[in-house]
Amino acid sequence: MVDVHIVGGGPAGCFAGISACLEGKSVLLSEEHKSIGEPEACSGLISKSGLDSLLPYINYKEVVLNTILSAKITCEGEEFIITPKEEIALLISRCGLDSLAAERFVQEGGKIELGKRVTRKFASKNIIGADGPASAVADYFGFPRIKSYVACMQGNFKYSCQDPHQTEVFLSSKDFPGFFGWVIPINEDEAKIGLGVALPSHPIFYYRRFLSKLGVKQKALHEFSAVIPLSVRSKTAMRAGGYNVLLAGDSAGQVKATTGGGVFFGAQCGLLAGKYHSSPESYEKSWRASFGLDLALHHSFRSFLNLWDGAPPPFLVSAAKGLLFEDLLSENGKMDRWSAMLSPSLPLAYASIAARRFMGSGT
Numbered sequence: 001m002v003d004v005h006i007v008g009g010g011p012a013g014c015f016a017g018i019s020a021c022l023e024g025k026s027v028l029l030s031e032e033h034k035s036i037g038e039p040e041a042c043s044g045l046i047s048k049s050g051l052d053s054l055l056p057y058i059n060y061k062e063v064v065l066n067t068i069l070s071a072k073i074t075c076e077g078e079e080f081i082i083t084p085k086e087e088i089a090l091l092i093s094r095c096g097l098d099s100l101a102a103e104r105f106v107q108e109g110g111k112i113e114l115g116k117r118v119t120r121k122f123a124s125k126n127i128i129g130a131d132g133p134a135s136a137v138a139d140y141f142g143f144p145r146i147k148s149y150v151a152c153m154q155g156n157f158k159y160s161c162q163d164p165h166q167t168e169v170f171l172s173s174k175d176f177p178g179f180f181g182w183v184i185p186i187n188e189d190e191a192k193i194g195l196g197v198a199l200p201s202h203p204i205f206y207y208r209r210f211l212s213k214l215g216v217k218q219k220a221l222h223e224f225s226a227v228i229p230l231s232v233r234s235k236t237a238m239r240a241g242g243y244n245v246l247l248a249g250d251s252a253g254q255v256k257a258t259t260g261g262g263v264f265f266g267a268q269c270g271l272l273a274g275k276y277h278s279s280p281e282s283y284e285k286s287w288r289a290s291f292g293l294d295l296a297l298h299h300s301f302r303s304f305l306n307l308w309d310g311a312p313p314p315f316l317v318s319a320a321k322g323l324l325f326e327d328l329l330s331e332n333g334k335m336d337r338w339s340a341m342l343s344p345s346l347p348l349a350y351a352s353i354a355a356r357r358f359m360g361s362g363t
């Protein structure tokens with residue numbers, strides 16, 4: 001028996017392992033695949049601030065593939081270009097990121113068993129279920145269900161983006177019902193192209209149509225389909241049958257419902273799960289206090305968009321354009337921590353943007 005048994009070797013599991021080891025505990029991490037990070041099933045676009053928050057544990061700079069400086073959002077014929085003053089996001093190799101975290105875990109004394117799927121026999125009374133969106137740990141212990149998922153497909157293609165540092169987002173209830181499509185440049189000649197649709201729609205039909213609209217005819221260099229949870233479980237930790245069971249990452253639904261991004265929240269909640277491995281109550285309280293409001297804000301905005309199947313009607317989109325949302329987001333937008341945008345200074349920032357526009361200066 002070990003002090004902590006972690007099921008799943010993604011970011012949530014590896015960072016949970018690092019923090020449990022830093023608490024001086026013996027930790028076993030079981031991963032069903034034969035290597036950490038593979039097969040890769042993620043775009044790997046993560047906020048710079050989110051990655052910086054992991055610097056005390058890993059040097060993510062080793063696995064950066066591209067820098068993203070702006071985002072173009074196309075919605076019902078309107079284009080919004082969000083151009084923050086500093087680099088907002090980085091495209092990283094997800095396999096590389098997971099491997100760095102696993103290496104740090106092992107350096108701290110953690111043990112990894114590969115090729116081991118765990119569904120019921122656990123090596124500790126303290127269990128962290130970091131086993132992704134279809135969590136066997138959550139099912140075994142009877143956690144409340146995740147209420148909504150999107151089904152995604154993504155491929156890496158030879159593709160020339162107009163701007164190799166701009167990511168493109170497409171909202172349309174007809175083409176991406178319940179979610180969105182994306183083109184993320186890897187470099188001048190290659191991009192990750194993908195989409196998500198709310199279940200029970202099946203993504204393959206929409207994916208083929210999207211590729212055809214973009215003029216992509218060749219086969220993908222790497223392609224996968226996967227689901228993303230869009231809601232947090234109402235309970236993510238419990239004591240049951242003498243076990244302390246904590247869920248972290250996708251297994252808990254700790255994902256931004258706006259974009260499906262879960263690496264930052266999963267890694268951060270993983271760190272908390274490792275710290276509070278024997279106290280379900282403390283874990284539940286601490287992650288909700290740190291990130292609950294942010295995830296709730298993302299969820300509310302997703303619910304708002306999904307009143308129209310993922311894309312608001314043209315009059316609302318034009319209103320958002322007229323109300324200078326583009327400028328507001330460029331200057332004050334945050335990718336992960338939306339609660340930081342609720343600052344009392346926001347109306348002032350907005351007034352300043354409006355005044356500058358009125359005076360005819362775009363800067």
Ligand SMILES: Cc1cc2nc3c(=O)[nH]c(=O)nc-3n(C[C@H](O)[C@H](O)[C@H](O)COP(=O)(O)OP(=O)(O)OC[C@H]3O[C@@H](n4cnc5c(N)ncnc54)[C@H](O)[C@@H]3O)c2cc1C
Binds near residue numbers: 012041131135153248
């Ligand atoms: C198409 C797509 C694009 C995405 N793009 C982004 C993005 O750009 N940025 C971002 O932040 N997020 C993105 N995400 C979301 C992100 O991939 C997840 O939120 C993140 O991987 C969650 O980490 P995790 O550790 O909780 O789960 P996972 O990364 O899913 O890791 C779970 C691990 O557990 C293992 N496992 C599962 N069951 C068992 C078992 N019973 N026993 C042992 N091992 C088990 C799995 O093999 C896996 O390695 C994307 C997701 C998809 C589907």
